[in-house]
Amino acid sequence: MQSKQRNNYAIIGWLICGLGAVFYSYEYLLRIAPSVMEHPLRDHFDLSATGFGLVSSVYYFAYVPMQLPVGVMLDRYGPQKLLTLACLICALGTFIFAGTTLVWVAAIGRFLVGFGSAFAFVGVLKLGTLWMPENRMALIAGFTAALGPIGAILGDNFLDVFVEQLGWSQTLNATGIFGIGLAVVLWFGIRDRKEGSNLHGTVPSLKKALVDLGIILRNQQIWINGLYGCLVYLPTTVFAELWGIPYLRNAHGFSSEAAGVANSLLFLGFIIGAPLMGFISDKLARRKLPMFIGASGAAVTMIIILYVPDLNQSTIQALLFLLGLMYSSQAIVFAVGRELSPGEAAGTAIATTNMIVMLGAMLLQPLIGRLLDFSFSEHMEQVTVTVMKLDNLHKLYTVGEYQFALSIIPLGILIAAILTFFLKETHAHAKK
Numbered sequence: 001m002q003s004k005q006r007n008n009y010a011i012i013g014w015l016i017c018g019l020g021a022v023f024y025s026y027e028y029l030l031r032i033a034p035s036v037m038e039h040p041l042r043d044h045f046d047l048s049a050t051g052f053g054l055v056s057s058v059y060y061f062a063y064v065p066m067q068l069p070v071g072v073m074l075d076r077y078g079p080q081k082l083l084t085l086a087c088l089i090c091a092l093g094t095f096i097f098a099g100t101t102l103v104w105v106a107a108i109g110r111f112l113v114g115f116g117s118a119f120a121f122v123g124v125l126k127l128g129t130l131w132m133p134e135n136r137m138a139l140i141a142g143f144t145a146a147l148g149p150i151g152a153i154l155g156d157n158f159l160d161v162f163v164e165q166l167g168w169s170q171t172l173n174a175t176g177i178f179g180i181g182l183a184v185v186l187w188f189g190i191r192d193r194k195e196g197s198n199l200h201g202t203v204p205s206l207k208k209a210l211v212d213l214g215i216i217l218r219n220q221q222i223w224i225n226g227l228y229g230c231l232v233y234l235p236t237t238v239f240a241e242l243w244g245i246p247y248l249r250n251a252h253g254f255s256s257e258a259a260g261v262a263n264s265l266l267f268l269g270f271i272i273g274a275p276l277m278g279f280i281s282d283k284l285a286r287r288k289l290p291m292f293i294g295a296s297g298a299a300v301t302m303i304i305i306l307y308v309p310d311l312n313q314s315t316i317q318a319l320l321f322l323l324g325l326m327y328s329s330q331a332i333v334f335a336v337g338r339e340l341s342p343g344e345a346a347g348t349a350i351a352t353t354n355m356i357v358m359l360g361a362m363l364l365q366p367l368i369g370r371l372l373d374f375s376f377s378e379h380m381e382q383v384t385v386t387v388m389k390l391d392n393l394h395k396l397y398t399v400g401e402y403q404f405a406l407s408i409i410p411l412g413i414l415i416a417a418i419l420t421f422f423l424k425e426t427h428a429h430a431k432k
Helices: 002-036 038-045 049-077 079-098 103-117 120-131 134-166 168-189 206-217 220-232 234-251 256-284 288-307 313-339 343-380 399-406 408-422
Strands: none
Touching: 002 038, 002 049, 002 079, 002 103, 002 120, 002 134, 002 168, 002 234, 038 049, 038 168, 049 079, 049 103, 049 120, 049 206, 049 234, 049 343, 079 103, 079 120, 079 168, 120 134, 120 313, 120 343, 134 168, 134 234, 134 256, 134 313, 206 343, 220 234, 220 288, 220 313, 220 343, 220 408, 234 256, 234 313, 234 343, 234 399, 234 408, 256 288, 256 313, 288 313, 288 399, 288 408, 313 343, 343 399, 343 408, 399 408
8 A cells, every 4th residue: 555655655746847948948038048048138139149148137137046935935834825926027128128128127128037046946856856756866866857948849849930020029928928827827726735735945944954954055066066067067057058059050160050950959969968877876875976977978078069169950959968968967966965954955055056046147158148248259350451341240259259258168177077076975965
């Protein structure tokens, strides 16, 4: 009888976590939408590369600092109400962004999307800790991390078509309407407690949640682990989510469709690699080895993509897929963060880790735009005044300028590989 009940809980748990992952996939589509709409957005708001990177990264100005309160709230109050409200906030922010001609209003909309999105990934993993076996945490983190980029693949390959047919504003309005429907499904589909339990959270009081937060923040290993995740994840947060499609289109002459396909292959590699890395890590009961191998392989692959000359389109696509496979070791950091922290504070531990991971996007998306503008200004000193009067001047970025700006990515991944030597091996065991 108990075995049957455990099986029923396992099935229910996968369904509930899967539904939460749909929200994560949805917010991921909203996250990467500006990279697909780069030209119409820059024309509509009259943005330089720096401005475009800044408006896009406003998402992270909400997403990153919200991680700590999100973790505490999930541990204290449970995921059901919070994920539903978060989805509605994402939809509201999307409507605001799509309905204005003012940059600062668009930035407010983007901020709200980031605010709501802050609950998605952590919320799914919190559901995983409530419904799934403890020794499968890396696999659960891998599956969750893999399902999010499905939204990115849909965005890369279909948003561009809708933008051409409907315009970017109507396309975003359609995604906002979808978000409202999804919020209704989340409310009725998610359960944050098993039958017979009266608690919606795992921490009995807000005071206890804050005590656990203090313990987690003072743990040096949490910061080393999170910084690894931040740096090895740069191919997603900096390249694929924003600058990948412009780079492939402008530096290598890819069509918009070909650039979207190539960029989505990076996400596809991550989708396959994240649960695979999690499974291997759980099976070996080791975290550091797959993390080191993944970071080292990703650094080498990124260097080849950026600096080896005369790569053809098929080769670049294959390398992007391989890059996704390698840096998917990033998903393991959420299991490590969970295992380094008090047992009842899973949401806070995962959220703190996620906050550190996402610092890279918040700081480096606009920085790369600034480096592009700086490099471009040096290049423009050698260009005639006639060329300077051309429309869509952002199309003139050269391969060398992109290489200069994007060099942050392989450097960061190499540092991530080195950080694994300073990380404690948890052997897939969480603190009780």
